[in-house]
Amino acid sequence: xxxxxxxxxxxxxxPGEMLIAVTDREGITVPRFCYHKKLSISASCRMCLxxxxxxxxxxxxxxxxxxxxxxxxxxxxxxxxxxxxxxxFLLINHPLDCPICDQGGECELQDVAVEYGSDxxxxxxGKRLVAPSDIGPLIQTDMTRCIHCTRCVRFGSEIAGIMExxxxxxxxxxKIEPFLAEGxxxxxxxxxxxxxxxxxxxxxxxxxxxxSWQMNAVESIxxxxxxxxxxYAQTYKGKVKRVVSGxxxxxxxxxxxxxxxxxxxxLAHEDRLLYPQIKVEGQWKEVEWSVALDYAVKGLKNNILxxxxxxxxxxxxxxxxxxxxxxxxxxxxxxxxxxxxxYRLNVKNLDKTIHxxxxxxxxxxxxxxxxxxxxxxxxxxxxxxxxRLCKAQLAGAVMNALSVxxxxxxxxxxxxxxxxxQIASTLAGVLKHVLEAKNQEIPEYLSxxxxxxxxxxxxNALLNSEQAVIIxxxxxxxxxxxxxxxxxxxxxxxxxxxxxxxxxxxANALGAQRVSFTPNSTGMxxxxxxxxxxxxxxxxxxIPEYDFHHVDSALAALSKEDVFVVSLxxxxxxxxxxxxxxxxxxxxxxxxxxxxxxxxxxxxxxSAAVSAPGEAKPAWKILKVLADLLExxxxxxxxxxxxxxxxxxxxxVDHEYDSSINLDEATPAIETIWMHSPYQTDELLRHASSLQxxxxxxxxxxxxxxxxxxxxxxxxxxxxLGVPVDITDTTADQCxxxxxxxxxxxxxxx
Amino acid sequence: xxxGIKKLAKNLTLSExxxxxxxxxKEFVNxxxxxxxxxxxxxxxxxxxGLHALRRYPxxxxxxxxxxxxxxxxxANAITIESEMRDDGTRRTTQYDIDLFKCIFCGFCEEACPxxxxxxxxxxxxxxxxxxxxxxxxERLLKVGDDNEQVISKTKAQDAKYR
Numbered sequence: 065x066x067x068x069x070x071x072x073x074x075x076x077x078x079p080g081e082m083l084i085a086v087t088d089r090e091g092i093t094v095p096r097f098c099y100h101k102k103l104s105i106s107a108s109c110r111m112c113l114x115x116x117x118x119x120x121x122x123x124x125x126x127x128x129x130x131x132x133x134x135x136x137x138x139x140x141x142x143x144x145x146x147x148x149x150x151x152x153f154l155l156i157n158h159p160l161d162c163p164i165c166d167q168g169g170e171c172e173l174q175d176v177a178v179e180y181g182s183d184x185x186x187x188x189x190g191k192r193l194v195a196p197s198d199i200g201p202l203i204q205t206d207m208t209r210c211i212h213c214t215r216c217v218r219f220g221s222e223i224a225g226i227m228e229x230x231x232x233x234x235x236x237x238x239k240i241e242p243f244l245a246e247g248x249x250x251x252x253x254x255x256x257x258x259x260x261x262x263x264x265x266x267x268x269x270x271x272x273x274x275x276s277w278q279m280n281a282v283e284s285i286x287x288x289x290x291x292x293x294x295x296y297a298q299t300y301k302g303k304v305k306r307v308v309s310g311x312x313x314x315x316x317x318x319x320x321x322x323x324x325x326x327x328x329x330x331l332a333h334e335d336r337l338l339y340p341q342i343k344v345e346g347q348w349k350e351v352e353w354s355v356a357l358d359y360a361v362k363g364l365k366n367n368i369l370x371x372x373x374x375x376x377x378x379x380x381x382x383x384x385x386x387x388x389x390x391x392x393x394x395x396x397x398x399x400x401x402x403x404x405x406x407y408r409l410n411v412k413n414l415d416k417t418i419h420x421x422x423x424x425x426x427x428x429x430x431x432x433x434x435x436x437x438x439x440x441x442x443x444x445x446x447x448x449x450x451x452r453l454c455k456a457q458l459a460g461a462v463m464n465a466l467s468v469x470x471x472x473x474x475x476x477x478x479x480x481x482x483x484x485x486q487i488a489s490t491l492a493g494v495l496k497h498v499l500e501a502k503n504q505e506i507p508e509y510l511s512x513x514x515x516x517x518x519x520x521x522x523x524n525a526l527l528n529s530e531q532a533v534i535i536x537x538x539x540x541x542x543x544x545x546x547x548x549x550x551x552x553x554x555x556x557x558x559x560x561x562x563x564x565x566x567x568x569x570x571a572n573a574l575g576a577q578r579v580s581f582t583p584n585s586t587g588m589x590x591x592x593x594x595x596x597x598x599x600x601x602x603x604x605x606x607i608p609e610y611d612f613h614h615v616d617s618a619l620a621a622l623s624k625e626d627v628f629v630v631s632l633x634x635x636x637x638x639x640x641x642x643x644x645x646x647x648x649x650x651x652x653x654x655x656x657x658x659x660x661x662x663x664x665x666x667x668x669x670x671s672a673a674v675s676a677p678g679e680a681k682p683a684w685k686i687l688k689v690l691a692d693l694l695e696x697x698x699x700x701x702x703x704x705x706x707x708x709x710x711x712x713x714x715x716x717v718d719h720e721y722d723s724s725i726n727l728d729e730a731t732p733a734i735e736t737i738w739m740h741s742p743y744q745t746d747e748l749l750r751h752a753s754s755l756q757x758x759x760x761x762x763x764x765x766x767x768x769x770x771x772x773x774x775x776x777x778x779x780x781x782x783x784x785l786g787v788p789v790d791i792t793d794t795t796a797d798q799c800x801x802x803x804x805x806x807x808x809x810x811x812x813x814x
Numbered sequence: 815x816x817x818g819i820k821k822l823a824k825n826l827t828l829s830e831x832x833x834x835x836x837x838x839x840k841e842f843v844n845x846x847x848x849x850x851x852x853x854x855x856x857x858x859x860x861x862x863x864g865l866h867a868l869r870r871y872p873x874x875x876x877x878x879x880x881x882x883x884x885x886x887x888x889x890a891n892a893i894t895i896e897s898e899m900r901d902d903g904t905r906r907t908t909q910y911d912i913d914l915f916k917c918i919f920c921g922f923c924e925e926a927c928p929x930x931x932x933x934x935x936x937x938x939x940x941x942x943x944x945x946x947x948x949x950x951x952x953e954r955l956l957k958v959g960d961d962n963e964q965v966i967s968k969t970k971a972q973d974a975k976y977r
Contacts, residue, residue: 163929
């Protein structure tokens with residue numbers, strides 16, 4: 065700590081830290097454009113010039129390190145004069161089109177110009193004009209307004225990991241533009257809108273709609289992935305009009321993914337369910353809430369409760385639901401004496417599920433020196449987790465991926481591409497090598513195994529690191545050896561002192577686990593339910609063609625004549641209308657209060673930013689009233705916070721897990737891994753039109769190797785399960801990796 | 815007693831009547847200042863703040879670019895604007911309402927407008943026949959502008975040198 069003097073005020077600061085960081089901390093205003101606390105320093109705008117005593121010229125505060133006894137003036141004549149001069153210089157080429165600029169009202173240049181600018185321009189020559197470039201459906205560019213602060217460029221290379229924008233030309237011809245005609249493809253691109261100090265990069269879906277001062281900002285939590293990014297939903301007249309990022313250094317720093325930023329567009333989609341509906345003699349009828357709820361209660365009573373056979377009732381929920389909704393639903397079902405409930409709809413085999421605790425915090429991820437990513441396209445599936453790894457990599461960490469396909473990470477990754485049935489044996493090889501290196505006893509199941517050279521390499525990298533993390537992703541969820549893979553990772557982590565991170569179940573899956581939204585030993589899991597003789601189902605936000613792994617059997621089970629189905633949905637869906645008997649319209653994201661549990665096991669509650677459209681109601685209220693009408697005790701909640709406090713008082717149930725490792729299981733000749741495009745993972749995203757129009761939203765390919773294509777007798781351009789075939793040598797043999805923006809092709813998957 | 819005689823003399827000579835008639839005679843030949851409203855109207859300052867109008871450019875394009883500065887500056891919150899990107903990519907209003915019951919005719923909207931789109935005309939004699947008549951919609955405002963463009967541009971020109 066050294067003492068410096070700023071504007072006559074004595075301030076303590078760390079030697080070497082930048083002056084602007086100190087003035088920001090002390091609340092002293094220094095104007096700036098190119099400086100951003102989370103980006104590197106470029107000192108290119110010169111707006112933050114201050115007068116440092118003893119220096120021959122004014123110094124930029126953003127790149128002047130603190131030294132003992134410094135005396136700084138931010139407001140004296142010299143500082144003011146240089147700031148004024150820089151402002152005049154910046155305004156030479158900046159168009160005065162604030163009235164039609166979307167940044168107007170929240171523009172850093174506008175604000176600073178009011179304070180430092182002159183009211184008359186001395187520049188009478190023509191202004192620079194830059195031809196517009198289309199960089200995709202999310203970001204609107206108007207590069208004539210650019211002041212070359214290069215925040216977006218630095219964001220691209222340092223945070224998004226790919227430098228898609230850059231400066232070309234020199235002097236007055238310097239243009240900030242994307243290098244490729246296809247525009248910006250980063251999954252974090254929306255943050256460029258936030259970092260741009262002027263109106264050069266603005267939100268395209270929001271274009272020309274509102275001024276910043278017209279909206280209310282409501283703090284909320286993103287619920288599309290395991291991060292639970294903090295954000296603000298900006299609302300106007302009861303509608304969410306824009307989403308901007310919030311600050312939380314432990315979770316999302318100051319960035320949010322495009323998925324979190326633009327998903328709000330789905331809220332206004334015409335498919336929204338506005339009124340309760342009941343099916344009378346095969347015809348759908350919009351009715352009052354009381355009628356629909358009575359109909360639902362009567363149906364449930366007739367089908368199961370009157371015959372005292374609650375075992376024939378099943379409850380299925382999507383993991384996108386809030387913790388409160390899941391808690392109320394399981395409480396209701398259990399009060400009815402029914403133990404059939406599940407949220408793991410997309411898991412093929414629930415007898416052997418993945419159990420792998422995450423024991424590293426998000427913020428610590430950027431400190432690892434080695435990461436092994438098993439079966440995950442982390443960049444698109446968990447963008448903010450990947451961002452932390454990207455930071456770790458920039459700091460020198462080594463990254464490896466063990467996967468069935470080479471994915472496009474935004475940092476260098478050593479890929480080990482193996483067939484789905486080889487993942488377990490490769491990990492077993494890693495474990496064996498680790499055990500050998502540590503002179504530990506080799507368990508029986510590893511005795512005959514000879515580690516492959518790839519496995520030894522992975523093991524050596526792991527052994528050479530001090531802080532390693534092994535990440536298990538979604539692609540192994542339906543691997544026949546899924547539980548062995550998870551258990552092998554647990555063993556490897558134990559013996560190599562590594563941390564583990566389980567990203568195989570996303571959204572609020574941890575919330576569902578917290579409230580035990582899984583059957584105990586007496587109940588049936590989802591796959592058992594679909595094959596059993598059921599009489600009634602209660603579905604929470606379930607969309608069959610996307611959510612179920614066994615779509616066909618799900619549709620068959622739900623569509624049976626004598627099965628009564630009550631479905632809570634926020635969007636209309638044809639298949640739901642086919643099998644449901646009552647559809648209750650529920651509030652979507654931003655319209656309900658609740659809690660999301662993120663990968664750090666942090667409970668983050670949010671309130672409703674807007675009310676739901678039409679007659680739609682928050683699901684926790686619907687479930688509460690339904691339980692009241694079923695005359696169940698203990699459902700007199702007045703708010704979702706009351707539900708949460710009850711959840712907090714419940715102790716977490718420890719389930720027993722199968723920790724066996726079996727490497728000899730039979731595996732199918734060709735395994736299909738079906739992943740929905742990252743912008744198709746929940747109902748709101750599927751209705752967000754700009755996201756769907758983006759490069760990532762358009763992803764639709766069944767990748768396979770030439771050998772696999774030969775076995776299936778397919779050519780490039782053919783369709784496999786309705787998805788265009790892409791023959792590539794970056795996919796392992798015996799495997800088709802589908803990344804699709806369509807619903808699961810029914811009948812194609814077994 | 816003396817007062818009584820004076821009063822009597824005044825009455826008998828009709829002096830008050832004569833001084834009154836003198837004024838009548840003088841005004842009879844003086845210039846008339848009574849204006850025969852509504853056939854005649856008093857002259858109005860070019861800065862008069864009457865009924866609002868939205869103007870167009872000579873090529874017929876509406877001036878308003880939906881910057882919403884008038885909405886922001888309006889002290890009575892009388893202006894409501896909704897905007898969008900028109901098909902040709904320009905920024906335009908889809909709704910531009912002024913509630914004349916709320917409006918206090920301060921002229922701030924006119925001051926704030928960067929493109930001289932919203933103006934206050936010299937029209938002050940208007941009436942509503944229904945309650946919602948007080949809402950001047952975009953169509954009505956443009957109509958007022960179209961009908962009075964000549965006067966508006968003349969008064970703007972007259973006032974321009976003082977701005």
